[in-house]
Amino acid sequence: MGATFDFSFVFQYFIKLLPTIQLTLLIVASAIAIGLVVGFLVALPQMYNIPVLRRVSQVYISFFRGTPILIQLFLFYYGLPEMLKLIAVDAARWPALYFVILTYGLHSGAFMSEMIRAAVASVDRGQVEAAYAVGMTGPQAFVRIVLPQAFATALPVFSNLIIASLKDTSLAFSVGVMELTGKASTLAVVSRHLIEAYISLAAIYFIVSFVLERLLRLLEQRVQKRGLASL
Amino acid sequence: MIALSGIKKSFGKNEVLSGIDLKVNRGEVVAILGPSGSGKTTLLRCINYLEKPDSGVISIGDFKLNCRQHGKKDVHALRQKSAMVFQQYNLFRHKTALENVMEGLVVVRKVSKAEARERSIALLEKVGLGAKLNAYPSELSGGQQQRVGIARALALNPEVILFDEPTSALDPELVGEVLSVIRQIAEEGITMIIVTHEMGFAQEVANHVVFMDGGVIVEEGEPKQLFRYPKEERTQQFLKRITPEAGYSI
Numbered sequence: 001m002g003a004t005f006d007f008s009f010v011f012q013y014f015i016k017l018l019p020t021i022q023l024t025l026l027i028v029a030s031a032i033a034i035g036l037v038v039g040f041l042v043a044l045p046q047m048y049n050i051p052v053l054r055r056v057s058q059v060y061i062s063f064f065r066g067t068p069i070l071i072q073l074f075l076f077y078y079g080l081p082e083m084l085k086l087i088a089v090d091a092a093r094w095p096a097l098y099f100v101i102l103t104y105g106l107h108s109g110a111f112m113s114e115m116i117r118a119a120v121a122s123v124d125r126g127q128v129e130a131a132y133a134v135g136m137t138g139p140q141a142f143v144r145i146v147l148p149q150a151f152a153t154a155l156p157v158f159s160n161l162i163i164a165s166l167k168d169t170s171l172a173f174s175v176g177v178m179e180l181t182g183k184a185s186t187l188a189v190v191s192r193h194l195i196e197a198y199i200s201l202a203a204i205y206f207i208v209s210f211v212l213e214r215l216l217r218l219l220e221q222r223v224q225k226r227g228l229a230s231l
Numbered sequence: 232m233i234a235l236s237g238i239k240k241s242f243g244k245n246e247v248l249s250g251i252d253l254k255v256n257r258g259e260v261v262a263i264l265g266p267s268g269s270g271k272t273t274l275l276r277c278i279n280y281l282e283k284p285d286s287g288v289i290s291i292g293d294f295k296l297n298c299r300q301h302g303k304k305d306v307h308a309l310r311q312k313s314a315m316v317f318q319q320y321n322l323f324r325h326k327t328a329l330e331n332v333m334e335g336l337v338v339v340r341k342v343s344k345a346e347a348r349e350r351s352i353a354l355l356e357k358v359g360l361g362a363k364l365n366a367y368p369s370e371l372s373g374g375q376q377q378r379v380g381i382a383r384a385l386a387l388n389p390e391v392i393l394f395d396e397p398t399s400a401l402d403p404e405l406v407g408e409v410l411s412v413i414r415q416i417a418e419e420g421i422t423m424i425i426v427t428h429e430m431g432f433a434q435e436v437a438n439h440v441v442f443m444d445g446g447v448i449v450e451e452g453e454p455k456q457l458f459r460y461p462k463e464e465r466t467q468q469f470l471k472r473i474t475p476e477a478g479y480s481i
């Protein structure tokens with residue numbers, strides 16, 4: 001089916017794919033940003049043991065952790081416009097990218113909430129009591145004592161989630177978003193140099209995640225001892 | 232002066248404090264003794280509202296709080312009147328010794344950083360840690376951590392410092408250094424309530440000893456009196472149990 005292997009195409013495709021990194025990173029960054037906010041909101045009822053909301057957030061987490069992200073993508077892309085029709089909102093023309101970002105954001109929110117909950121729980125209760133005992137208010141104790149330490153604990157998990165979500169973005173192609181994988185597949189099909197296109201694609205993912213990993217590792221080392229104070 | 236009256240506290244059906252009345256005069260050092268589970272820690276924690284009493288009145292200095300009717304602000308105000316030294320030290324682990332002591336001054340008391348720094352350094356020197364200002368808790372021994380904990384409490388210049396078994400998590404060879412710091416600040420006339428199992432220390436440092444059992448104060452009085460001639464049978468048994476070699480000698 002394909003043309004004969006020609007290494008020069010690997011280079012050519014690599015260059016052609018470079019600009020698309022931007023779109024992929026945009027999806028990752030938006031998903032992580034939404035994920036952090038959602039994750040925090042979802043973690044709250046768990047941390048403060050709020051009766052009904054706690055259940056709701058558990059179901060949320062189970063759903064997004066327990067079903068394939070591809071299915072979630074389809075559900076949102078095809079299902080959400082139908083639902084919005086019921087309240088007279090026309091979402092049929094919204095760019096697919098919106099749905100992708102929403103899905104990935106909610107998806108990472110589930111993982112982020114687990115990360116936040118575990119990190120906050122890792123700061124021992126005694127330090128919070130000590131903060132109260134020196135006269136701090138709840139929010140002061142949270143911001144000054146819990147958060148910096150939780151942040152340091154969460155960072156390695158956070159790095160993993162970023163890398164995982166980078167790889168997940170390759171599925172956005174299935175609803176027609178021309179991110180890295182989408183672009184590479186198109187190049188491959190048009191030129192019939194499939195292997196070359198996918199080698200370039202793999203190289204790009206590898207380089208991007210390698211760089212991200214390095215940067216996050218540096219941050220981790222700085223935060224290790226002192227938490228947020230070192231930033 | 233500190234006055235507790237009618238402090239009650241239950242955890243579920245388990246009544247841990249069954250109406251505690253206690254008066255502590257300014258400058259007094261009160262030692263609280265009693266068997267495990269008698270409610271000593273709970274009482275101490277009620278005084279700074281780490282535990283909310285079910286009922287009773289707490290007054291410290293000119294501030295009075297009725298446990299049945301108060302707002303968040305009152306709790307905040309009450310907590311500013313006292314400081315606490317914990318059994319497990321509970322230092323802020325992401326902060327240096329100096330920062331641990333400064334934290335309350337800067338964040339709660341709104342003292343300028345420069346002044347807080349100066350005062351904190353002086354306090355750390357006083358507890359013998361002038362050379363460890365920039366050490367993190369993980370780099371300090373238990374005894375050193377507890378001395379930072381004491382400096383942190385002193386920094387706030389509270390009406391009373393509450394100690395919950397400040398030496399019981401320490402290796403035996405480190406107990407002395409912490410006790411001597413407490414002894415030193417006791418001599419300066421700082422009001423203290425100390426829960427302790429160190430009988431010799433209680434006898435030496437305290438002006439007043441309180442014996443608790445089953446959520447009530449069974450007996451209280453001057454150390455000499457209470458240790459030598461306990462009136463209540465429960466006190467006698469307790470003292471006999473913790474000092475097995477016939478009788479307590481001074």
Ligand SMILES: Nc1ncnc2c1ncn2[C@@H]1O[C@H](COP(=O)(O)OP(=O)(O)OP(=O)(O)O)[C@@H](O)[C@H]1O
Nearest residue numbers: 242243245247265266267268269270271272273274
């Ligand atoms: N948060 C809590 N929830 C439920 N029960 C508690 C709680 N804290 C304390 N208790 C119970 O209250 C009782 C008194 O506990 P407390 O810690 O005040 O005793 P203590 O006199 O300090 O004992 P020890 O000498 O062992 O420290 C115990 O039976 C304990 O199980």
Ligand SMILES: [Mg+2]
Nearest residue numbers: 271272273396
């Ligand atoms: Mg106790």
